[in-house]
Every structure is written in structure tokens, then in C-alpha cells.
Amino acid sequence: MRIRREWPGAMELEVAVPEGDNPPGAEPGALYRALAYPALVGRPEPGDEVLLNTTALAMGLGTGGYAMVVAVPNRLPQDPQGPGHLVKARYTPLQATVLGADEQDSPFHDRLREADSVDGMPVVVADLHSALPPILCGLYDTAARDLRVAYVMLDGGALPAWFSMAAARLREIGWLSGVVTVGQAFGGDVEAVTTHTGLLAARHVLEADVAIVTQGPGNLGTGTRWGFSGVSAGEAVNAASVLQGRPVAALRVSEGDLRERHLGVSHHSLTAYGRVALTRAQVPVPMLAGAFGERVRDQAELLAVRHELVPVPVDGLHEALRASPVRLSTMGRGLEEDLAYFLASAAAGRFAASLLA
Incomplete structure (x- = not known):
């Protein structure tokens, strides 16, 4: 119409x-x-x-x-003309042929063929796509605005990067230097086969100072310990560590979610970082006030066996979040409806900025 x-x-x-x-x-x-x-x-x-x-x-x-x-039966797109031989959303009716940064026809193939390190680049990993804007708010509230930040989009949620209006806007205003789509995800500025080559492309193709890794919009969960797409956050920690990056594990925290398993530190974070991530990460723990803040700190202690917990003050982050250039929303809740969620994500961005000093 x-x-x-x-x-x-x-x-x-x-x-x-x-x-x-x-x-x-x-x-x-x-x-x-x-x-x-x-x-x-x-x-x-x-x-x-x-x-x-x-x-x-x-x-x-x-x-x-x-x-x-x-x-659109009467207005079909042109057939792919190349270059590119990576097929994503494979063997579905809408499979897409793209040029992967790591494939032989790519101008970056030689650069990535022997690449084996991201040179200590901070890699902020989060469960939900909605964490991307607040992580950036915390990062840019602390660090210089001329940073190069890459978003590495996993395939646990939406497959087309085009679905994310937030990523498009953040790219437009320069808060993101580019989007790397990995696995079955596609439509980024750079395409890659795996999370590993996606991180390498972020560093060596987009020349990123920091990478942020989350799934695309549309988290899938079942209410079971293992049945949620954010398990990939733990795998991303492993990939960042293997490639000599500095993994920063952003906690999913909520004071507004009515489901007990997500109240405080979500069971998604406790499972992904506590069970799936086998390598050491730094976990920013937001210094939230009151009894709820104590609950978050107590729950985060469950991760201390494997990871380094880093207390991060949240003063000034509420104001930084209010100035976000894109709308902040998670599970239908806005900034004031679940402030703890956005503060925890922004705290991870603030901590990542401190690693660049």
C-alpha cells in the first residue's frame, strides 16, 4: 500500500x-x-x-x-554478478552470495591468510543486540571520539544485518567504523566465515581499535539452561582469547525483567561465561546502588572462579545513555524501565575504553 x-x-x-x-x-x-x-x-x-x-x-x-x-514477483532482483563465492543462509530460498573478506577472490585474502592475532584488541562480548548502543555510549563517554569500533554480528538472531536500524544509524554517524557479519549472518560492510575470521577482519580490514560482538536482533530462548542463542557469547570469549585479544564479558543485568532467571545477573551470562567460556575474560561489574546492586555483585561472584571481576563505577553513565543517538530498548523496555540493564552494558564500554590508555 x-x-x-x-x-x-x-x-x-x-x-x-x-x-x-x-x-x-x-x-x-x-x-x-x-x-x-x-x-x-x-x-x-x-x-x-x-x-x-x-x-x-x-x-x-x-x-x-x-x-x-x-x-516481489513482478519486480525480481538481478541475479548475483559476483565477485564472491560465500553463500549465507545456505540452502534456504533466500540464500545470499557474498564476497567474504577471507575468501580467495577478496583483496584482503592475502592479509587474512596468515593472520593469527588481533594484537591485544579489546573485544566486548554481550548476549543481546540491544547491548550494542549502550556499550558504545559508555565507550565514547570515556574514550576519544576518533576511535575505530567494529561490530561483529553473530548469527544467533537476525541473519541480515540490514534488519538493525540501530547499527545502520551508528554506522552513519561514525560511532561504528563497520559491521562484520559472520557465520550465516550477512549484509555487513565485511563478510566473514567464522567468528574468528570476523574478529581478524575487524582488526586487519576495518583496522578497529575495539570490537563489539553480539548476536543480531531477535534473541531466541527456551527458559532452559542451555537452550538460548546467547550461548554464543561464551564461544566469542574463547575466540577473542585464542586470537590474543582482550575479551571483556559484558553482563546481562536486569531489574525490570519479571522472570526470575533474568533478574539481577541473567542466567544467560552465568551459563555463557561460567560454563561455555573456557578462557579467562575480564568481567565489568557495575557498581549499582542498594540491595539490587549487592545482588548483582553476589551473583557475579559465581564467575570469579574462571574470570577476573572488575568493579566499574556507573556515575555519569545515566546521562551518557540519555544522550544516545539511537533509541535504547531491550525486550520492549526503555532506558528508565530497565536502567540497570543499560548501565551494566555501558559499564562494559567504559571499562573497554580504559584498556586503550
Whole structure:
């Protein structure tokens, strides 16, 4: 029906669905938000017929609550012309062929072929994509604004980096020097096969001073100890350590989540860092006030057997977060609804900045 807005790689549309094809519980004649990635499906224009996947609408998803455009049948994209031989989202109908920084046809292949170290680069690892902006707020509140920061996006959530409006905006204003998409994720400024080559590309292709590693938007969890996509945070700690980086394990902390397993230090952090991460990391522990702050510090002590706990003051970080250039939101909660979450992430950024001195 109309194009609502667009940003690099993605378009948000308003679509009408034929009567009888509406998702369960929808009002007849309702209009829906839909998301299209023109490079994969073609560029839709008002009046076009589009093929939709409405799974997210039927499930009532929050972050990913879009109908997804599968194809614009009368306006298909061009076939891939190359260069590039990496196929991501492999063996799905929307698989994408990209040029990997580490493949033979890449101008960076020779640089990465023997690369084996990120030269002590701080690597801030976090569970959720929503930690990316507050980590940057804490980093830039302390460090110089001419830093080169790379975002290494894992494939535990959204696969297209284009889905993240926050990453696009942070890239636009220079808070990110680039996005590296690894594994099955794609659409970054740089493509890589694994988290390891993604970190190497961040250092040797984007020439990053700091890397931030999280999954894309759309965390998957099951309420079980091991069944959540953020397990990859522990694996990222291992990769950073093996490559001679300085892993900084950002805690997922919440005072606003009603689920006991996420209250205080989330069980995601305790499992990913306490069980999956086999190498030593530095864990910034935000010095939050009151009984809740004591709870966070007590829970963080469970990680002290393997990691170095570093107390980080949070004074001034609330103001830095209020000045964020992008909207802060986690699990539908904004800055004031779950301040502890954002302070903990910003504290990790503040600590990473201290490693650059």
C-alpha cells in the first residue's frame, strides 16, 4: 500500500492481505507492517503484489513482528554478478552470495591468510543486540571520539544485518567504523566465515581499535539452561582469547525483567561465561546502588572462579545513555524501565575504553 520508511538494505512497508489470508486473530481488512530486503527480493513499490511470510504476525512477536516479503514477483532482483563465492543462509530460498573478506577472490585474502592475532584488541562480548548502543555510549563517554569500533554480528538472531536500524544509524554517524557479519549472518560492510575470521577482519580490514560482538536482533530462548542463542557469547570469549585479544564479558543485568532467571545477573551470562567460556575474560561489574546492586555483585561472584571481576563505577553513565543517538530498548523496555540493564552494558564500554590508555 505504501512505503513507511527505509534505511540501508531494508524497507518497511504497509501491506494489505486478501480476505481469508489474514493471520489468526486479525481484523478483516487490517493493514500490516512488512519488511523487505531489496537485494534479496526486489524493490517493492506501492501497488505491487508481494508474497509474504506472516509467521511473526501469527506468533505475535515483538522485535521481529513484521510480515516478511519473500518475493516481489513482478519486480525480481538481478541475479548475483559476483565477485564472491560465500553463500549465507545456505540452502534456504533466500540464500545470499557474498564476497567474504577471507575468501580467495577478496583483496584482503592475502592479509587474512596468515593472520593469527588481533594484537591485544579489546573485544566486548554481550548476549543481546540491544547491548550494542549502550556499550558504545559508555565507550565514547570515556574514550576519544576518533576511535575505530567494529561490530561483529553473530548469527544467533537476525541473519541480515540490514534488519538493525540501530547499527545502520551508528554506522552513519561514525560511532561504528563497520559491521562484520559472520557465520550465516550477512549484509555487513565485511563478510566473514567464522567468528574468528570476523574478529581478524575487524582488526586487519576495518583496522578497529575495539570490537563489539553480539548476536543480531531477535534473541531466541527456551527458559532452559542451555537452550538460548546467547550461548554464543561464551564461544566469542574463547575466540577473542585464542586470537590474543582482550575479551571483556559484558553482563546481562536486569531489574525490570519479571522472570526470575533474568533478574539481577541473567542466567544467560552465568551459563555463557561460567560454563561455555573456557578462557579467562575480564568481567565489568557495575557498581549499582542498594540491595539490587549487592545482588548483582553476589551473583557475579559465581564467575570469579574462571574470570577476573572488575568493579566499574556507573556515575555519569545515566546521562551518557540519555544522550544516545539511537533509541535504547531491550525486550520492549526503555532506558528508565530497565536502567540497570543499560548501565551494566555501558559499564562494559567504559571499562573497554580504559584498556586503550
